[in-house]
Amino acid sequence: MLSYFEPTLKNLKLGKKFTILLLIVFALGVIFSGVALATALNRNAQNEITSKALMLIGTMNSVRHYTNTQVKPELTDKLQTEFLPQVVPAYSAREVFESLRTDKAFSDFFYKEATLNPTNLRDRADDFETGIVNRFISETNLKELRGFRSLPGGDFFYIARPLTVSDSSCLECHSTPDVAPKSMIERYGTANGFGWKLNQIIAAQIISVPANSVFKSIRQSFLLIMGIVAGIFAAAILMVNFWLKRYVIRPLNRMAQVVEAVSMGDTDADFERASNDEVGILAEAFTRMKTSLAMAMKMLDKRSGRRSIDSSQ
Numbered sequence: 601m602l603s604y605f606e607p608t609l610k611n612l613k614l615g616k617k618f619t620i621l622l623l624i625v626f627a628l629g630v631i632f633s634g635v636a637l638a639t640a641l642n643r644n645a646q647n648e649i650t651s652k653a654l655m656l657i658g659t660m661n662s663v664r665h666y667t668n669t670q671v672k673p674e675l676t677d678k679l680q681t682e683f684l685p686q687v688v689p690a691y692s693a694r695e696v697f698e699s700l701r702t703d704k705a706f707s708d709f710f711y712k713e714a715t716l717n718p719t720n721l722r723d724r725a726d727d728f729e730t731g732i733v734n735r736f737i738s739e740t741n742l743k744e745l746r747g748f749r750s751l752p753g754g755d756f757f758y759i760a761r762p763l764t765v766s767d768s769s770c771l772e773c774h775s776t777p778d779v780a781p782k783s784m785i786e787r788y789g790t791a792n793g794f795g796w797k798l799n800q801i802i803a804a805q806i807i808s809v810p811a812n813s814v815f816k817s818i819r820q821s822f823l824l825i826m827g828i829v830a831g832i833f834a835a836a837i838l839m840v841n842f843w844l845k846r847y848v849i850r851p852l853n854r855m856a857q858v859v860e861a862v863s864m865g866d867t868d869a870d871f872e873r874a875s876n877d878e879v880g881i882l883a884e885a886f887t888r889m890k891t892s893l894a895m896a897m898k899m900l901d902k903r904s905g906r907r908s909i910d911s912s913q
């Protein structure tokens with residue numbers, strides 16, 4: 601590929617050649633480091649929100665478990681006279697999460713036990729969630745779904761897990777209204793949340809974590825780091841150009857002028873050695889050559905002078 605550009609490169613001045621070379625390195629550097637950085641930042645952000653979601657869904661399951669094993673047995677007797685939703689795992693999980701959401705850091709997080717036929721209508725699955733529940737129903741091996749979802753409040757990362765009627769005790773309240781506690785019927789009616797079967801998947805437990813802020817912050821980090829990389833490359837190109845001009849191009853131009861002058865017979869023109877690098881060595885070599893040339897000329901002059909005297913005698 602380089603040979604293709606060689607004729608063009610040959611006609612370019614040194615400064616331009618270096619600038620082109622550096623620009624190519626710059627472009628490749630920015631592309632490769634940009635892709636690598638974006639991949640790494642994205643993976644980090646992905647891991648960060650995933651671990652947040654996993655922690656929260658784990659916590660909610662602990663709340664459900666606690667309610668089921670420690671709260672409900674204590675209050676079962678009371679249910680005959682008065683219904684206490686506090687004994688319901690779904691209710692306590694939801695309430696605990698709502699209380700967490702009063703903290704500003706979590707106000708954009710959502711927890712829902714999206715159900716096709718819910719007891720409390722606030723748990724009804726919307727179209728998107730219904731799709732998730734149906735997938736869990738049709739693909740029984742599927743234990744978790746993860747993905748992004750756009751809502752009016754922004755983009756959310758969600759983790760969804762199937763909720764199964766895991767215990768026959770669930771059927772006390774979710775099979776038919778006649779076996780459910782009366783107090784519960786009074787509160788929730790008989791229309792919703794019944795007809796569930798043992799081991800049936802009835803809902804998806806979905807936790808949604810806001811992704812916008814995370815992706816905004818990785819965009820900012822990306823721009824900042826790429827800005828610094830671009831700045832360093834631009835500074836390198838400027839410095840190389842500056843040094844090249846000062847220590848190579850200008851002295852070479854000056855030398856070329858002196859060579860020109862000497863070749864025209866100006867013996868007073870001098871090569872100055874301004875540095876101790878290769879250019880300085882070249883200047884010194886030229887000075888020596890000029891001196892030898894001058895001596896050779898003098899000798900030639902003398903000889904031809906003598907010859908002319910000889911011939912005149």
Ligand code: HEC
Nearest residue numbers: 688690691713715718719720723764765769770773793803
């Ligand atoms: C004492 C009665 C009772 C028992 C036992 C019970 N639930 Fe419920 N369940 C309810 C009530 C009442 C609600 C509505 C709570 C609310 O207002 O949020 C509910 C809500 C739910 C929800 C949320 C969706 C909806 O219907 O609103 C799920 C999921 C759920 N229950 C699953 C279960 C499972 C699984 C079990 C067994 C481990 C179980 N329930 C046992 C009474 C019960």
